[in-house]
Amino acid sequence: MGQLPNNLPSFSNFDTKELNQQIDSFLKSARETIQEVLKQENYTWDNLMLPLEDMDVELGKVWGLASHLHSVKNSPELRDAYNVAQPKISEFYTELGQNTELYDAILSIKNSAHFEKLSIGQKTLIENSIRSFKLSGIALPEMERKRFAEIAKELSSLSTQFSNNVLDATQNYHLQIQDEKDLAGLPQNVIDAAAACAKSKDLEGWVFTLDFPSFQPLLTYGESRKHREEIYHAYSTRASETGPNAGKYDNTEIIDKILKLKQEASKLLGFEHFSQKSIYTKMATSSQQVLGFIDQLIEKSHPQSLEEIEAVKKYAQSKGFSDELKTWDVGFYSEQMRQEFYDLNQEELRPYFTIDKVMNGLFELASKLYGIDIVESSDKPDVWHEDVKVYEISRNGETIAAFYLDLYARSDKRGGAWMNGCLSRHKDAQGQLQLPVCYLVCNFMPPAEGKPGLLIHNEITTLFHEFGHGLHHMLTKVDIAGIAGVNGVAWDAVELPSQIMENWCWEKDVIRSLSQHVESGEVLPDDKIQRLLNAKNFNSALAMMRQLEFASFDFRLHIESAKDDFKGAQQVLNDVRKKTAALATPEWNRFQNAFSHIFAGGYSAGYYSYKWAEVLSADAYSLFEEEGIYNEATGKKFLNEVLERGGEEDAAILFKNFRGREPQTEALLRHSGIK
Missing domain, CATH: 1.10.1370.40 (Neurolysin; domain 3)
Known part of the structure; x- marks a missing residue:
């Protein structure tokens, strides 16, 4: 083997106190670099685009390290420093995206004879840069451009607040169980982990938290219905006005603000709504295409999901369960059913x-x-x-x-x-x-x-x-x-x-x-x-519908929030659930308040991407199924046409180069066991 790259981050030398000083110093230097390259006259790839890329890479190292530690080693000190630094980064990129001189300089390369001599990748980056400028409000009148910059800065801050609220709401709850008989059904390793968690908090008995590996086994294997309901209620009301920490880390108002600001920014850029703006840079070509795609999968999967939930209800009744089946019962009885019908317990494996x-x-x-x-x-x-x-x-x-x-x-x-x-x-x-x-x-x-x-x-x-x-x-x-x-x-x-x-x-x-x-x-x-x-496709339509519910809610929310009669995120989610839910969701469920993918991540009006890409992946894998799952030539083709090419060329072209045709949905439905 060779050696590791010599420019890896130094985590132990990261000093939270120096973060903002480093960021200020770097941004000052970056602004000087931009002024310097703009003093030239005949712009080329080497004298304009490359120095800008180098600058971006260096900033990525400084800010990327802070962002990473913010995710994996959070502390009150880091969070405070990060919250001060983030708006500066956002402001810098907004300022960059609204620099008309820089925009004109890059445009001059696109319109020159020099452009034709560039590689596919160089051309793509230039075209992407021009598109980004347009999406940063470059063409807006000065007052509107200024407002657009304010919105970008505020959205950056709100998404961090949203994320922090979810983290705090997750960390500031635990379920303590002190009676051993309430652990019935739980695998030994889960019980041991809960005992260790209790010990770490200086508590008696067993402690379950809202971290997925802790609460999920309780919902799946725990025979105590009371505790299943308790942890489900805590998890699905995180960061909301209801639940165990009611109002303390509430994201309701933040969601409203984020939606209003995204809509305002989209309108300024000439889009009807944020969903339209979102797909401007995606493989999908229109809002109608995305809605049609989601609805088509709902139509094919929903009937089977109703059959699956009916089977769970009947199974629960056969085991003496006489109450109405609730959302916190589904995982438990599904797992019992899976174990009985398929003689399979994931934990046993x-x-x-x-x-x-x-x-x-x-x-x-x-x-x-x-x-x-x-x-x-x-x-x-x-x-x-x-x-x-x-x-x-x-x-x-x-x-x-x-x-x-x-x-x-x-x-x-x-x-x-x-x-x-x-x-x-x-x-x-x-x-x-x-x-x-x-x-x-x-x-x-x-x-x-x-x-x-x-x-x-x-x-x-x-x-x-x-x-x-x-x-x-x-x-x-x-x-x-x-x-x-x-x-x-x-x-x-x-x-x-x-x-x-x-x-x-x-x-x-x-x-x-x-x-x-x-x-x-x-x-x-x-x-x-x-x-x-x-057991692979046991209750697969229910799993499919859950993802489609998220995708439909996300995409429709960013369309509906543009309307004058918009009644809020909860109403959109309620309406979507009428078409997607196989079992009624409790009215106190506030799933959206912890939906970080769309309010604190990059998936706004893009959550459908998971299913869209699943169609691509199932269809691509079907070529391995045809040629052999370890087939060297097929592996090399996927490596050459997809993995090695990155964002060098349009994704639709790269997929077609690999598969030899447009993507088809049949393989996804087949792999998912949906009739």
Whole structure:
């Protein structure tokens, strides 16, 4: 193996107190760079675009490190410093996007003979830059442009507030159980984790939190209906005016403000509503196309979801349950049903999937498909937590990328799983190549002291998913940071490399390669693998409808909020649920108040992208099914046409280059077991 890149972040030297000083100093220098490059007359790629890219890459290092630590090692001090710094960054990029001189300079390259001599990637970046200028209000009259800048700054601050409220609401709740009989049904490892959690809080008994690995098993396996309802109620009222911390971290008003500001900004740019603005940069071509896409999948999946919930109700009744089935009962009885019908308990499989064995199996698969080698770094690089590992990726003995792996839930870490760029592949003005590096972050249950981490199959698919994003970021051959890896890829296509990886989790050979019993060393037996596969699409229409509910709510919300008679987010969600919900949702449910994807992330009027990209990934994987799941030529084709190309060319073109035709929905419905 080669060596790790020498410009990795120094986490232990990060000083929260110096963050704003660093940001101020960097932004001052960046503004001077812009003034300097604009003094030239004949603009070219080398004298304008490259210095701007270099500047962007350097700012990404400073701010990217702070943003990353804000997600994985939050503290009151960092949060305060971050909240001061973020509006400055937002203001800088808004100012950049409204710099008419810079816009004219880039436009002059586009309209010159020099443009035709540039590479596909260079042309794409220039065209993307011009589009970004237009979306930053460059063409607006001065007063409106000023207002647009104010809106951008305010939205940046509101999204941080939203995210902080969700984190605080999550952290400031726990369910303490002191009677052992209330733990009936829970797997031993879940009970042990709850005991450890109680101990860490100096409490008696067992403690469950609103972190996914803690509360989800309680809803899935806990026989105590009272406690299932209690934790479901706390989780689904987070950051709202109701629930355990009623009003304390309430996001209701923030949602209203965000929607109003997004609508105002969209209107200023000449869009009817924010959903129309959102798809301007996506693979989808119109709001009608997106709504039609969502509604078509609802139409095909809803009847089956009603059949599935009816089956759960009947099963519950057969077990002596005589009350009305509620949302906090569905997971429990579904799991009982799955165990009985398929003789499958996910938790029983956990001892077969140790973290190390799963990682090795994943790396072997990536090696077969894409001709790469992955090993843990022997350099002992600086990390932000002792659990974090660093890996190098090489091809033919030469290091081409690296990644940090942070797998376990902690109290100072936000929930969920994600991949984020640490360094993008980029060749600077001096011809120095920066190798791509990324962060892969999950929130799995921490292992008991002295024991290896263990996963259930659902968590394996999460890991494969994020690793797919990582491959997209790390295997790119594009040397321009703004379109390398996941950068510059249409949002509704960016999930293709991540979702396609999930398919291999359902292949017998792959499952075998990931498994080795923690005590006996035994590979997961074929009969258990078959039961896992048989249960793959159990209640899949309900799962499909849940995602479609989120997608429909998100997209319609950003259309409805533009109307004079808009009655608020809750009303839109209620209306969507009439078409999507197989079981009535409690009226106190405030799902939207913690929907960080759309109010604190990049998925506003874009949550449909998950399903859109799932169509792409299922259809792309069907070529592997036709040619062989380890087929070298197919793997090479996906590598060459998708993973290596990043955002260099339109996603629709890249997909067609790989698949040989337009995407089709049949494979997704087939893979999902939807009739």
